[in-house]
Each structure stands twice: as C-alpha cells, then as structure tokens.
Amino acid sequence: MNLLQFSRTGADRRIGLVEGDSVIDLSQSSSGAFSSWPALLQAVEAEGTEITEFILQKSDRMSSSLTLASLLGGRQDRPPFLLPPVEAAEVWGCGVTYLRSRDAREDETLVKGIYDRVYESERPELFFKGNPRTVVAHNEAIGIREDSSWNVPEPELAFVLGVDGEIIGLTAGNDVSSRDIERQNPLYLPQAKIYDRSCSLGPTLLVGRRQQADLGISMAVIRDGAEVFQASTRTSRMKRSLDELRSHLLRCNSVPPLSVCLTGTGIVPPDDFTLQEEDRVEIELEKVGKLVNEVVKVRMRIPPRNPEERRNLEAYSG
Numbered sequence: 001m002n003l004l005q006f007s008r009t010g011a012d013r014r015i016g017l018v019e020g021d022s023v024i025d026l027s028q029s030s031s032g033a034f035s036s037w038p039a040l041l042q043a044v045e046a047e048g049t050e051i052t053e054f055i056l057q058k059s060d061r062m063s064s065s066l067t068l069a070s071l072l073g074g075r076q077d078r079p080p081f082l083l084p085p086v087e088a089a090e091v092w093g094c095g096v097t098y099l100r101s102r103d104a105r106e107d108e109t110l111v112k113g114i115y116d117r118v119y120e121s122e123r124p125e126l127f128f129k130g131n132p133r134t135v136v137a138h139n140e141a142i143g144i145r146e147d148s149s150w151n152v153p154e155p156e157l158a159f160v161l162g163v164d165g166e167i168i169g170l171t172a173g174n175d176v177s178s179r180d181i182e183r184q185n186p187l188y189l190p191q192a193k194i195y196d197r198s199c200s201l202g203p204t205l206l207v208g209r210r211q212q213a214d215l216g217i218s219m220a221v222i223r224d225g226a227e228v229f230q231a232s233t234r235t236s237r238m239k240r241s242l243d244e245l246r247s248h249l250l251r252c253n254s255v256p257p258l259s260v261c262l263t264g265t266g267i268v269p270p271d272d273f274t275l276q277e278e279d280r281v282e283i284e285l286e287k288v289g290k291l292v293n294e295v296v297k298v299r300m301r302i303p304p305r306n307p308e309e310r311r312n313l314e315a316y317s318g
C-alpha cells in the first residue's frame, strides 16, 4: 500500500492513499484519525492493529478525489502538490553500506582507512541529516552549496519509524552531499551533509511490515534535456540489514516516531561529475515511484568577510 502527503490549497497538509492512478484524500474521513500522521499512528496504536489494515477498513467507502498525475505534476506555486511523505522530526543517514560507496570514498579521501574500517565494522556509520527545515518534497528544488565545487546526489532507500521504533514504511531519499567538503576532512561531514535543501524524500511511502527489502533503485541526471548520468542497483546489495541499521540508530537514542533514516548509497557518479544548477535529478525506487528534483545553488547567507575568503569562494564557484 502506498500513502503520500499533499497540499490541496497550498496551506493544508493531507494524507492520501494511492489506488492505481487515483488518490483517495483520507482527510475526508470524519474520524479525525487521518488529520495528521501523529493522529494516524495514535489511532492505529489504540486499535491494536496495523496501518495497512486500519486504512483498508476506514477508507472502505471513500471515493477517489484526485489523480496521482496531478500531484506528481504539481508544484509549490501550483496546488495540489506533494509534500514529503511524512513530516520527519529527524532525518538520519547511514554511510558506506554498499561496496561502491566504500570504494569511492576511500579513493577520494585525504584521510585513508576510515571508510574501509567502517564498512567492515560491526557498528555502522550513522549521521544526523536534517529535519523539516532541510528536507524538500518531490518537485521542489534540492540545493548545492555555493562554497563547494563538487556536489553529488545520493539515491537511497529510506525507512520511517513508528511509535515503538519499528519500521512502518519505506520511501526514496536523496542524500545530496558536497564531496569536496567531506573529502578534505571527515570532521567536515555535517557541513557536507546538512544545509538548506540538502535532502529530498518521496514521492510515496510504501507501508506495511516487511522483511529486508530487495528493491531496484536507479538514478538519472538530466542537463539541458540530455541524460548526463544514469545508473541502477538493488537494495539487496547493501551490506547491512534495515533492522541492523534501525537497532544501531535507536541505541541510547530516543529518535522520535516518524523520523526517517536514509540507508546509504550504492550509486556514485564518476569523480569528474558534479551537479550543476538547473540539473534535474530523477531517482526511481521500485514500488515507491520516481522522486524528481531540480537543482538550485544555495547562496551563502554571510558573505565572505575578507579578501582571502572571497578568493577561496571564487575558486570554488569557478
């Protein structure tokens, strides 16, 4: 079952159930259970049932009110449009969970050995990735930093946590990252990962209890109408299980319900590739859909303070 969040007017937030090419607006329900994701989790918990079962029962007599195409084609200035599938209080990321990611990072880093070690270690790499301030939806712009010259999209399977820390659903995520900042020094990782528009999620949430997923995931980058990068892999190539990542994330850490965890990338563009403004990134995750975002440059809010900082910035922006 696929759910999504959307806005009908530009000022509201609704939960929708995807049924083929149509979307049922669950907020039509008089029960209040579908007024928000926290309300839905609470209602499911109170009935002691499971999300999919709960929704199937309650949406029985509701009719479809929108087409999926209208939501996928909508934009923030043209409602209705999609929102991130959940309002994630916290977004976390896992790193170096695929061989491809380990090899690319180990090759580029100036601090050798750390990526090899984390790939082999029992403890995975987990990092904070953001919150609703840094997350965008399908068809909203993702950002590349003005003070970075090497930026990449990272297509990733993401899971969403329920009330007891269980995995309630899967979605697609883009862990947009500044490779040159990470490369210089691993301690710069938060700056490479967390900034305005550095994460996108969507377009839908695949819900229901599930074992380790094996889903196809692919990414294409379109520039001036031409495809400049394309690759695909499967999530079964991930070294770790979703449950392993989830249990490490929640160790000694009360991550709130509806938080999202990106599980790492298995697709890394070649070293001479960097995202540019106006590129379109298309990430397709089997059973979830295609997450599309255009690229904008995120400007520095504090201008360079002296000639040396200005020279460095000019060197980065070419």
Ligand code: DO4
Pocket (backbone or CB within 6 Å): 093, 094, 095, 096, 097, 098, 101, 105, 125, 154, 175, 182, 189, 263, 264, 265
């Ligand atoms: O180690 C840095 C981040 C790795 C990452 O984001 C990934 O492997 O997807």
Ligand code: MG
Pocket (backbone or CB within 6 Å): 093, 094, 095, 154, 156, 175, 262, 264, 265
């Ligand atoms: Mg990543």
